[in-house]
Amino acid sequence: MFVYFRNMRIKDEIKQDALFEATVKLVNEIGFASSSVSKIAKQAGISPATIYVYFKNKEDLLVSTYIEIKKNIGRAIHEDFDDSLPIRDILKNVWIKMFDYIARYPNYFQYTEQFSNSPYQSLVDKQEIERYFDPVITVLYRGIEQRIIKNVDFHILTAFMFYPIMALSNARVCMDFELNDENIEAAFTLAWDAIKL
Amino acid sequence: MFVYFRNMRIKDEIKQDALFEATVKLVNEIGFASSSVSKIAKQAGISPATIYVYFKNKEDLLVSTYIEIKKNIGRAIHEDFDDSLPIRDILKNVWIKMFDYIARYPNYFQYTEQFSNSPYQSLVDKQEIERYFDPVITVLYRGIEQRIIKNVDFHILTAFMFYPIMALSNARVCMDFELNDENIEAAFTLAWDAIKL
Amino acid sequence: MFVYFRNMRIKDEIKQDALFEATVKLVNEIGFASSSVSKIAKQAGISPATIYVYFKNKEDLLVSTYIEIKKNIGRAIHEDFDDSLPIRDILKNVWIKMFDYIARYPNYFQYTEQFSNSPYQSLVDKQEIERYFDPVITVLYRGIEQRIIKNVDFHILTAFMFYPIMALSNARVCMDFELNDENIEAAFTLAWDAIKL
Amino acid sequence: MFVYFRNMRIKDEIKQDALFEATVKLVNEIGFASSSVSKIAKQAGISPATIYVYFKNKEDLLVSTYIEIKKNIGRAIHEDFDDSLPIRDILKNVWIKMFDYIARYPNYFQYTEQFSNSPYQSLVDKQEIERYFDPVITVLYRGIEQRIIKNVDFHILTAFMFYPIMALSNARVCMDFELNDENIEAAFTLAWDAIKL
DNA sequence: GATGAATGAGTGTTCATTCAT
DNA sequence: CATGAATGAACACTCATTCAT
Numbered sequence: 001m002f003v004y005f006r007n008m009r010i011k012d013e014i015k016q017d018a019l020f021e022a023t024v025k026l027v028n029e030i031g032f033a034s035s036s037v038s039k040i041a042k043q044a045g046i047s048p049a050t051i052y053v054y055f056k057n058k059e060d061l062l063v064s065t066y067i068e069i070k071k072n073i074g075r076a077i078h079e080d081f082d083d084s085l086p087i088r089d090i091l092k093n094v095w096i097k098m099f100d101y102i103a104r105y106p107n108y109f110q111y112t113e114q115f116s117n118s119p120y121q122s123l124v125d126k127q128e129i130e131r132y133f134d135p136v137i138t139v140l141y142r143g144i145e146q147r148i149i150k151n152v153d154f155h156i157l158t159a160f161m162f163y164p165i166m167a168l169s170n171a172r173v174c175m176d177f178e179l180n181d182e183n184i185e186a187a188f189t190l191a192w193d194a195i196k197l
Numbered sequence: 198m199f200v201y202f203r204n205m206r207i208k209d210e211i212k213q214d215a216l217f218e219a220t221v222k223l224v225n226e227i228g229f230a231s232s233s234v235s236k237i238a239k240q241a242g243i244s245p246a247t248i249y250v251y252f253k254n255k256e257d258l259l260v261s262t263y264i265e266i267k268k269n270i271g272r273a274i275h276e277d278f279d280d281s282l283p284i285r286d287i288l289k290n291v292w293i294k295m296f297d298y299i300a301r302y303p304n305y306f307q308y309t310e311q312f313s314n315s316p317y318q319s320l321v322d323k324q325e326i327e328r329y330f331d332p333v334i335t336v337l338y339r340g341i342e343q344r345i346i347k348n349v350d351f352h353i354l355t356a357f358m359f360y361p362i363m364a365l366s367n368a369r370v371c372m373d374f375e376l377n378d379e380n381i382e383a384a385f386t387l388a389w390d391a392i393k394l
Numbered sequence: 395m396f397v398y399f400r401n402m403r404i405k406d407e408i409k410q411d412a413l414f415e416a417t418v419k420l421v422n423e424i425g426f427a428s429s430s431v432s433k434i435a436k437q438a439g440i441s442p443a444t445i446y447v448y449f450k451n452k453e454d455l456l457v458s459t460y461i462e463i464k465k466n467i468g469r470a471i472h473e474d475f476d477d478s479l480p481i482r483d484i485l486k487n488v489w490i491k492m493f494d495y496i497a498r499y500p501n502y503f504q505y506t507e508q509f510s511n512s513p514y515q516s517l518v519d520k521q522e523i524e525r526y527f528d529p530v531i532t533v534l535y536r537g538i539e540q541r542i543i544k545n546v547d548f549h550i551l552t553a554f555m556f557y558p559i560m561a562l563s564n565a566r567v568c569m570d571f572e573l574n575d576e577n578i579e580a581a582f583t584l585a586w587d588a589i590k591l
Numbered sequence: 592m593f594v595y596f597r598n599m600r601i602k603d604e605i606k607q608d609a610l611f612e613a614t615v616k617l618v619n620e621i622g623f624a625s626s627s628v629s630k631i632a633k634q635a636g637i638s639p640a641t642i643y644v645y646f647k648n649k650e651d652l653l654v655s656t657y658i659e660i661k662k663n664i665g666r667a668i669h670e671d672f673d674d675s676l677p678i679r680d681i682l683k684n685v686w687i688k689m690f691d692y693i694a695r696y697p698n699y700f701q702y703t704e705q706f707s708n709s710p711y712q713s714l715v716d717k718q719e720i721e722r723y724f725d726p727v728i729t730v731l732y733r734g735i736e737q738r739i740i741k742n743v744d745f746h747i748l749t750a751f752m753f754y755p756i757m758a759l760s761n762a763r764v765c766m767d768f769e770l771n772d773e774n775i776e777a778a779f780t781l782a783w784d785a786i787k788l
Numbered sequence: 789g790a791t792g793a794a795t796g797a798g799t800g801t802t803c804a805t806t807c808a809t
Numbered sequence: 810c811a812t813g814a815a816t817g818a819a820c821a822c823t824c825a826t827t828c829a830t
């Protein structure tokens with residue numbers, strides 16, 4: 001009985017992983033609109049009905065996949081996070097780690113990009129997502145307090161600190177822009193010049 | 198004969214306008230993926246079949262709508278365009294005109310945002326779109342030549358000069374950020390600090 | 395007024411001819427099922443609505459086209475018809491003239507073939523068609539009377555005298571059979587052997 | 592477990608059979624062009640979507656139905672096939688068996704007739720069909736070798752041996768010709784006279 | 789007579805989801 | 810737990826035909 005249960009659990013995780021990968025892969029290949037439940041199931045090597053064992057519905061599958069990736073990204077950019085460095089260095093490290101992640105898991109990143117512009121986006125609890133990025137956000141607030149960073153609305157700050165990353169990654173996807181170290185460095189200089197006092 | 202011709206034209210334009218507005222409205226309300234041909238037709242008060250009198254297919258309708266708006270935006274931001282002003286002033290004017298447009302036609306702007314992340318995006322002739330933004334782009338290049346603007350890859354420049362506009366507009370859409378003159382002014386300061394030498 | 399009328403008539407016939415040719419061409423190219431009224435109209439260089447000036451409806455257009463061709467075929471196979479020849483020679487001449495027609499107007503012939511197996515076939519007044527083939531049919535009856543041709547049901551006779559022509563023409567269409575003089579001669583020998591007493 | 596399996600299979604076959612019969616019936620009643628997927632589904636008492644569980648698309652349904660019938664016919668005409676009889680007798684038996692089949696399953700036969708002249712015809716692998724008629728075809732070739740049958744192109748032979756069957760069956764369908772034993776016998780005499788040396 | 793515009797009804801097909809097993 | 814089968818609802822699109830002009 002116990003062994004049976006163990007097997008089931010193992011099966012569970014294998015299936016769930018396959019489902020995660022299949023979802024990301026398919027969405028990247030054929031887009032959100034064309035990624036039907038049955039196509040995802042086929043890609044994952046399971047029956048469409050099985051998806052409903054693991055997820056409440058299609059929406060649940062897509063949203064869960066998004067949250068999972070956002071969690072990964074949050075973890076990735078905070079690796080070796082050193083709060084004691086100068087604020088510019090902390091942000092630059094985060095910036096570099098972010099491009100690292102994009103380079104290493106372009107599919108995962110692209111999924112989040114597509115998701116952000118899908119109708120499913122509004123179903124996400126944004127506060128849950130923001131939690132994963134708390135440390136770096138805290139740094140920005142400290143920068144304002146210490147009069148190192150401009151004291152403007154927080155949306156404005158992120159619009160120049162983080163949004164350009166997506167713009168540049170998209171440009172790379174379109175293949176007429178290379179994300180080499182030199183370009184990343186140059187881009188960060190602009191970001192810092194934008195927000196620094 | 199003349200009256201007949203006039204009537205035909207007027208009828209045409211009424212329907213085509215209704216179609217344009219219906220497309221924009223519906224896409225903004227329920228998203229790109231859910232905006233079916235029949236729903237758009239119903240919104241416009243015509244038969245689905247009639248859409249195919251005016252457009253080759255759904256793709257044509259959506260892409261044409263996008264191009265039309267982009268043309269409008271290009272025209273709007275270049276209104277009273279004065280090439281003789283200092284580069285910073287020119288860009289600031291464009292920046293303000295852009296937010297003006299967004300404030301006046303939020304639906305049109307949001308449509309382009311959604312379109313840019315839809316699978317239809319790849320079907321647009323990007324060079325045709327870029328033509329509408331030629332004057333301001335030329336200014337950026339001139340700024341680089343005159344050593345007023347940083348000499349970095351053009352994608353980086355636009356990532357800080359134009360993309361944040363979208364980030365901020367989206368923030369406004371989400372209703373926790375106000376696009377008042379003060380905020381626009383502050384945001385432009387960041388943009389200029391980012392790109393200026 | 396008279397001149398105007400003349401012009402109209404001329405226009406009429408030009409349009410009607412164009413319609414005839416367009417119908418035949420399109421049906422041969424894309425088949426009966428796909429040949430829509432508007433496609434035929436476009437092929438003929440007129441408006442779909444204009445078709446309804448000349449014909450009651452689609453059915454009328456297709457049936458009229460069929461009857462027209464059948465009339466042509468009847469005329470063609472009876473050209474230089476010499477009732478005084480031996481029956482075998484008369485039939486052979488008809489046989490050869492038929493293959494001549496098929497070689498010269500493969501499109502017209504193919505149209506009748508397709509039409510015979512379309513749902514429109516049942517709408518034709520068969521007696522009207524049969525009238526065009528009266529002379530050769532009369533010869534067959536005379537052959538029976540003169541005890542030259544087997545005295546069997548007339549359907550059996552035509553099944554061996556005329557139906558094989560279509561089978562062989564179709565084989566030619568499929569391009570693994572050549573309709574040269576030798577083959578036509580050989581085939582007629584079989585036809586005659588079949589029906590002769 | 593076993594019962595479950597049985598039920599599934601039986602259900603499957605019932606639906607598939609119903610689909611087969613519905614397809615044949617509808618095509619015979621309203622023709623190929625008008626036989627839409629939804630009409631066939633309604634006739635079979637299932638949802639249109641269910642058809643796509645069993646067949647890849649409409650084409651697959653129609654072609655599969657055709658091949659199935661051709662297989663049946665091939666089996667039927669070769670029942671009690673005795674290779675040792677004189678060639679004329681073998682062919683006569685086949686001829687009779689063919690009319691037997693047509694009499695018993697007029698719908699099935701008529702379906703193949705309609706199919707052969709539909710645009711779907713070209714999608715069939717002709718070699719697969721020919722396999723079902725191999726034995727009788729072999730007999731014809733043997734007849735040529737033994738100088739019993741005329742040594743002419745094979746298309747000519749079949750045009751007189753098999754095509755007239757279709758002509759006569761069609762005549763019967765049109766209801767002014769009876770397919771009794773006497774007529775079948777008479778018709779075979781013509782066929783044999785045509786091909787024999 | 790000729791037509792562009794318009795449309796209700798229909799096409800083949802895919803969808804997310806349920807359910808019996 | 811896992812699934813193949815099933816489906817109502819929807820999809821993009823085409824049709825033959827009408828009608829105002």
